Amino acid sequence: MYHGDTPLARRFQAGFIAVDLAVIxxxxxxxxxxxxxxxxxxxxxVAVLVGFDMIARGFAARDLRRWLLRPDVWVDLVILIALLAPMWIVNLAFLRVLRLWTLFRSPIVWRRLRAYGLDRWEEMIRAVVNLVTFLFVMTGFVYTAFAYRVPGIEGYLDALYFTVATVTTTGFGDITLPGPWGRIASVIAMIVGISLFVRLAQAVFRPRKVTYRCPRCALMRHEPDAVHCKACGQVLQIPNVED
Structure with a gap:
């Protein structure tokens, strides 16, 4: 069901994506x-649902050991802990939105997107997802750690406003995080945020390339009309892509 391409498997995968989006x-x-x-x-x-999904994906994995070493599996485990123990030691609820990042690392999602011809936008979609995920994780952290303790952050919208202003380096100055930890959080938001913005800009504005594995040197990214691999000169047979 997770890896198949039968009509039933495709319906299951579409349902999986729909449920995951509702959870997010x-x-x-x-x-x-x-x-x-x-x-x-x-x-x-939701914790039970995420737990069953992890167990099912583990059974469906062709190589369980390799699957367990994947970063998205570890992130899902952190999300599960955050769901089961939201108030233990520290509130980790803001980490749950990382599920958006793990969803778009799933082969199921890209199998469905390729079926609709959207894989050509894969790089841009991944850049948008990374940026949005970071914005909401950072917003959740600011809300959890500083809401109602810092003048100006009286709710989730204020935390989102501060995060966007900091990530874009606009820095209006009407809301600032006090103390060393507040400054460290602001620096992290600026450095990571501007890096993700640059990555998104590259994905949007630089010339589009297609993903096709060179049979000789394994280079994956080529111009859509490439005849030879620019790394090794191997003749390529890139399928035509309809615009």
Whole structure:
């Protein structure tokens, strides 16, 4: 079901993506919903869902040891811990949005996107996902660590405003994080954020390339009309891509 290409497997994979997107939407809305009495019930239900998904993907993996070493698996494990123990020692709820990053590292997602011809935008999509994920992780951290303790950060929207202003290096100065840890958080936001913005700009504006493995040197990125590999000169047979 995870790796197949039968009609049933395709429907399962589409459902998997839809459920994951709904879970991510719940994670993004969590700061606004956490005071409701039914929040923990949904939270633990999602934890069970994520846990079963990890177990199923482990059984479906062709090489379990290699699968366990994948970074997205470790990130999913951190998300599961954050779901099961949101109030232990430190509130890790802001890490849940990393599920967006792990979703777009899943072969299931790219198999479906390739079916619709969207793989040509893979580099740009990954850059957007990385930037959005970082923005919301940083926003969650600022909200968790500084909300109601710092003048100007009275809610999640204020934390998002500070994060975007810092990441873009606009720095209006109306909200600042106090103390050494506040300055460290701001520096991290600026350095990582501007790097992700540059990566996104490169993906959008530089000439588009296609992914095709050279049979001789294994170079993956080529111009769409390339006849020879620019690294080793091997004759390429890149399939035509409709614009």
């Amino acid at each position: 939407a719940f994670f993004l809305a969590s700061p606004l919903l956490s005071d409701h009495p039914w929040f923990l019930a949904i939270d633990y239900s």
